[in-house]
Amino acid sequence: MGGAVAAMRGKAARLAASRFTVxxxxxxxxxxxxxxxxxxxxxxxxxxxxxxxxxxxxxxxxxxxxxxxxxxxxxxxxxxxxxxxxxxxxxxxxxxxxxxxxxxxxxxxxxxxxxxxxxxxxxxxxxxxxxxxxxxxxxxxxxxxxxxxxxxxxxxxxxxxxxxxxxxxxxxxxxxxxxxxxxxxxxxxxxxxxxxxxxxxxxxxxxxxxxxxxxxxxxxxxxxxxxxxxxxxxxxxxxxxxxxxxxxxxxxxxxxxxxxxxxxxxxxxxxxxxxxxxxxxxxxxxxxxxxxxxxxxxxxxxxxxxxxxxxxxxxxxLAGQTQSAAARDIARARGSLEQRLRMAEAAAEEREAVAAQRELDATTILRLIANLPQAEALLEALNREVQEQFYYIRQRFDYRFGEWYQACFNPAALRRENGANERLILRAAWQEWTALVSRSLSQEALAASLRIEKAALLLRDDALREVQRSMEAGFPDFPFEEAEEARLPTPSVKEDISFTDRPVRWLIGFYKNSKHFFEGGGSDELRKELAVQVRDEIGAYLSECRETMTSHYVSLLRNQLQEASIWLRENFVRYREEQASSPPAQEKKAEWSAVVQKLRELEEGLEGEVRSVYGCGEGTGSLQE
The missing domain is CATH 3.40.50.300 (P-loop containing nucleotide triphosphate hydrolases)
Incomplete structure (x- = not known):
């Protein structure tokens, strides 16, 4: 029970020290x-x-x-x-x-x-x-x-x-x-x-x-x-x-x-x-x-x-999420003790058969744990997710290109004010366009990181769930602590795309005057030419981001699986040692029955306990209250 108790104490400490960011x-x-x-x-x-x-x-x-x-x-x-x-x-x-x-x-x-x-x-x-x-x-x-x-x-x-x-x-x-x-x-x-x-x-x-x-x-x-x-x-x-x-x-x-x-x-x-x-x-x-x-x-x-x-x-x-996690921990601990009580009341032959089967199950479980970091299929699945996310980013760039162009090269943006000439205005519009596209695509890449992170954590949880199922079948009283919902670190994303600087003389070649530019086709010609010229630069930027994401999240997933493997092996071996050295189950029946009853009471009163920690009381009311 030591692992289950430690897990619940850890959650209680985090709950008491909780801070919410608004x-x-x-x-x-x-x-x-x-x-x-x-x-x-x-x-x-x-x-x-x-x-x-x-x-x-x-x-x-x-x-x-x-x-x-x-x-x-x-x-x-x-x-x-x-x-x-x-x-x-x-x-x-x-x-x-x-x-x-x-x-x-x-x-x-x-x-x-x-x-x-x-x-x-x-x-x-x-x-x-x-x-x-x-x-x-x-x-x-x-x-x-x-x-x-x-x-x-x-x-x-x-x-x-x-x-x-x-x-x-x-x-x-x-x-x-x-x-x-x-x-x-x-x-x-x-x-x-x-x-x-x-x-x-x-x-x-x-x-x-x-x-x-x-x-x-x-x-x-x-x-x-x-x-x-x-x-x-x-x-x-x-x-x-x-x-x-x-x-x-x-x-x-x-x-x-x-x-x-x-x-x-x-x-x-x-x-x-x-x-x-x-x-x-x-x-x-x-x-x-x-x-x-x-x-x-x-x-x-x-x-x-x-x-x-x-x-x-x-x-x-938000407190309810923590409440649910705590309830699962308590239910898991109660189920573990109830399983021990059932075995204490079983016939000697049944207990011996269960012990023999557990030896076989332990070998299988240790092999599953050892293989966690070598889950190459999971890493390949994550790599495919990254490739797919960046394929869609490129598609959205092509779709939104005209919108971004129009936001920077429009009559209001190219209006002459305070003595500014056409060269200065066109140059500023070009710089605004490069800043807008850089900012938009870097934000797209960051948003993709959330979807990739979610995929990585789901793959991790799927791998751990297979180990957990084997644990629950052979060792239902093992304190398998489920992975908490977490946020992985976000990789650094380059916020400026390395566009080749377009000289003013190139831009001015499309702009004889405002009427020609907006009504005589100059703007359409510039937009088409620009789309062709920046294609490779956009592709290079997205390729760099994709490689960064792949390296970052594959490494994180591998590390998560490695850490889980180490934790599970250490705790499973310790659990087996405690099982071997613990007093006969018959001597602990009265004590365990009392603890089971206490855990049931904790489950029933958990909602009130959590609400009191967060100071919610009866009803929510306003902040002033």
């Missing part, structure tokens, strides 16, 4: 920060005036090392920020290099900043220059700041562009129940690094809240982000996503509000997000209602409905 997503100005403040019940998070470099912000429970109000600021690595600066300078066709060269280029680039269409990059570079005197020496560091300074590091772009992440340890209703609130950069963030961070939280967050502003159409960045969110949603065992339409108080009537919700739901369906949980809320009114203790106003804001569903999912449905 990730907030949405476009800039959709109201993520005001939503976070409404959840917290007070105004803590500032609103950033610029979406390009907003740092990720975690609101965590306080602890002994980090009392209430502690702010930890993690500053970017110097080399990493320099890479971002050089990337933005390149988008503006300015020469970069080391820090001194880059700062000089920024100082001399103001005229270009004013004319160039890539305004977000110009804004970022200005912020870096303005904040360098204060933050340059803090690169590659981490420090503790005062709560009063938190807003500056979160929203003042001159400081925020240097910040990798902020963590505020702050007492609030969510934190008291073990939840960590994460405010992520906007869906329209300029950097691929932000989309990589977003994927991390999409994959690993326990709950996702996506917020959009009332009656705002989805931008191209929103659509790409939601497509990725839909891919992640499809790969999840449990739907953990909530979609919120903020500023619903702008609706002129309930009917208008319902129409806006229906339109948002229809738009989500077109992006692959089916049957979303939809809520119309006003985070501004909800925060005011919480601060004034006005329950009726909280209900009118739509927040009461959201909060009840949200907390029920977070603290009951």
């Amino acid at each position: 990730a907030l997503f949405g476009a800039f100005s959709a109201g993520k920060s005001s939503l976070a403040n409404a959840l917290l019940g007070e105004r803590l998070l500032p609103v950033s005036p610029n979406p390009t470099t907003a740092a990720i912000c975690r609101i965590s429970p306080p602890d002994e090392a980090h009392p209430h109000g502690t702010v930890t600021v993690r500053v970017k690595a110097s080399a990493f920020l320099l890479e971002e600066v050089n990337a933005s300078l390149s988008r503006l066709d300015l020469e970069g290099g080391d820090w001194a060269t880059c700062l000089r280029a920024i100082d001399q680039g103001e005229v270009i900043f004013q004319k160039h269409p890539a305004k977000t990059h110009s804004s970022f570079l200005r912020s870096v220059r303005q904040g360098f005197s204060r933050m340059g020496e803090r690169l590659d560091s981490e420090f503790t700041a005062r709560l009063d300074d938190f807003a500056d590091y979160a929203a003042d772009e001159r400081l925020a562009c240097y910040v990798e992440s902020l963590e505020v340890h702050y007492d609030n209703p969510l934190a008291r129940r073990g939840a960590i609130l994460v405010d992520t950069p906007g869906a329209d963030s300029v950097y691929g690094r932000h989309t990589g961070l977003a994927f991390h939280y999409m994959k690993n967050a326990d709950v996702i809240l996506f917020v959009t502003y009332y009656n705002h159409a989805f931008s191209q960045a929103d659509r790409e982000f939601l497509l990725q969110l839909g891919r992640v949603k499809d790969s999840l065992t449990l739907d953990n996503m909530f979609f919120l339409v903020n500023a619903a108080d702008l609706a002129g009537s309930k009917q208008e509000q319902a129409e806006v919700l229906a339109h948002a739901e229809s738009s989500l369906a077109k992006l692959g997000i089916r049957k979303p949980r939809m809520y119309a809320i006003s985070s501004r009114e909800a925060l005011a209602a919480k601060r004034e203790g006005d329950e009726e106003a909280l209900e009118r804001s739509g927040f009461g409905h959201l909060e009840r569903d949200f907390t029920a999912f977070l603290f009951e449905e």
Whole structure:
């Protein structure tokens, strides 16, 4: 019984120390920060005036090392920020290099900043220059700041562009129940690094809240982000996503509000997000209602409905998964003891026959365990899964090529402003297209990693299930601990495709003037020529990603099987030794009967025990309660 007891104690310890991550997503100005403040019940998070470099912000429970109000600021690595600066300078066709060269280029680039269409990059570079005197020496560091300074590091772009992440340890209703609130950069963030961070939280967050502003159409960045969110949603065992339409108080009537919700739901369906949980809320009114203790106003804001569903999912449905796993452990331990009791009551001849059969079964089981890491058929099946996933990515690229082209080469994008000439505008459109395709395909590859990971874990579980069936047939009292649902590490995916730079003179050859380009066939010719020229570059990028995924997941699956083989062999041998040295079963009948009864009582009371651990009590109620 030692193994079963250890397994249950391990789960109990993890349950007691559980932390839930709630990730907030949405476009800039959709109201993520005001939503976070409404959840917290007070105004803590500032609103950033610029979406390009907003740092990720975690609101965590306080602890002994980090009392209430502690702010930890993690500053970017110097080399990493320099890479971002050089990337933005390149988008503006300015020469970069080391820090001194880059700062000089920024100082001399103001005229270009004013004319160039890539305004977000110009804004970022200005912020870096303005904040360098204060933050340059803090690169590659981490420090503790005062709560009063938190807003500056979160929203003042001159400081925020240097910040990798902020963590505020702050007492609030969510934190008291073990939840960590994460405010992520906007869906329209300029950097691929932000989309990589977003994927991390999409994959690993326990709950996702996506917020959009009332009656705002989805931008191209929103659509790409939601497509990725839909891919992640499809790969999840449990739907953990909530979609919120903020500023619903702008609706002129309930009917208008319902129409806006229906339109948002229809738009989500077109992006692959089916049957979303939809809520119309006003985070501004909800925060005011919480601060004034006005329950009726909280209900009118739509927040009461959201909060009840949200907390029920977070603290009951998720707890229910742990509850089910604990129940299976208890049932397995009870079944083991009941089997021993049956054998204690059996005739001597039957016990001897069972012992002889067990010796034969043990040989078979040890052979199965030893063969686990050599399951080449499983590794080959995983390799086929990777090949299939990347075949479909290539198909989707061909299907969406025209959409991406139209998003960057359209009359609005090529409109002349602030003295910009055709060469500058076409160059910017080309750079925007390469960034969009790079970001979209890297996100496709990351989404494929979820499906490949799922396939790898299913193959692992199938292999272990064969061993488990043999165990249960010959040794039903062996504490075979089922593999817990886990997330494997995601491989690094290259976020920039190595496109051959197309010179402006090549682009301008398709563009005599706006009328010729859009009505005289110039745009169609450029699109067709571009599709031919980038085909090999796209193929090379996807091949590199495919090889990375194959190597990564085949290695992980092999390691998982190897670790399982070692664990099973060690524990099975120990179990057999304990069986051989334990007192005769007849001497333990009374003790085992008492333990079986206790396990039955634990099974019956498990739901109440788990609910008390999570602080749910009777009913869920709001976070304020």
